[in-house]
Amino acid sequence: MPVPAMFMAFSEQVPSGVKMRHALGWWWHTPGDLLDKIDPENLARDARIYLETVHRLLTDAVLPIDHIAQLDSLAGELIRLDGVREHGMPLDGLAQRTTALRERLVRAREELDAERLNRVILRICRALVPLDCTLGDRFAHDPALPLPSWPVLDPLRRLAPSELASDAARHTAVAARRACNRVAHALAEASAALG
Missing domain, CATH: 1.20.930 (Transcription Elongation Factor S-II; Chain A)
Structure with missing residues (x-):
């Protein structure tokens, strides 16, 4: 899958009782989208995934796009x-x-x-x-x-x-x-x- 689509909604949240058009949290793209919404474990996980992806894009002989x-x-x-x-x-x-x-x-x-x-x-x-x-x-x-x-x-x-x-x-x-x-x-x- 192309990289942009792969990360489009990478940090989805657990669905809540509030009906929303996405699972990115009620605060997504609002003034409430602040550091207190970051889960440190998810942030570390996401950073490892981004790092692995960028590393492969820069070092694999053939681009990893299927x-x-x-x-x-x-x-x-x-x-x-x-x-x-x-x-x-x-x-x-x-x-x-x-x-x-x-x-x-x-x-x-x-x-x-x-x-x-x-x-x-x-x-x-x-x-x-x-x-x-x-x-x-x-x-x-x-x-x-x-x-x-x-x-x-x-x-x-x-x-x-x-x-x-x-x-x-x-x-x-x-x-x-x-x-x-x-x-x-x-x-x-x-x-x-x-x-």
Whole structure:
């Protein structure tokens, strides 16, 4: 998993009786977010994890980022969304491109030297991470709210259960088509990274 997503909600708290949109404590990003809220053991644990991660990023010959698992996740989401086919939006092409990219990446991990592979990994990150970890793109800031996996696919998730040929389905289909185009473009960019 890409590093930014890995640490997105790293210090979640034990859920309380207060219904909140996250488990980061009632004080999170408020004036009450002060040192008295820090658990020393959790802080030490978190620091060890950050240190290990930074150490690996700086010293491993190949960046410890697993795009194969990420592509498997995308393929699974596309399979679950097959219901959009009824709305005239088959996802077979995207699924095939995802699988083909995965297979090429597996071969690249076996064949490329570390320096070239690291360049490929970074280019694939730039293509896939915005789809998997944000609602928008590099120029928009997401609200500090939980996101599902592959939030880019949310319009497809809304379209799948829609009543066929309804106004709501027609309106959602526009956003769903744009989401498909965005995924197709990202897969093309990631594929280009492999030459």
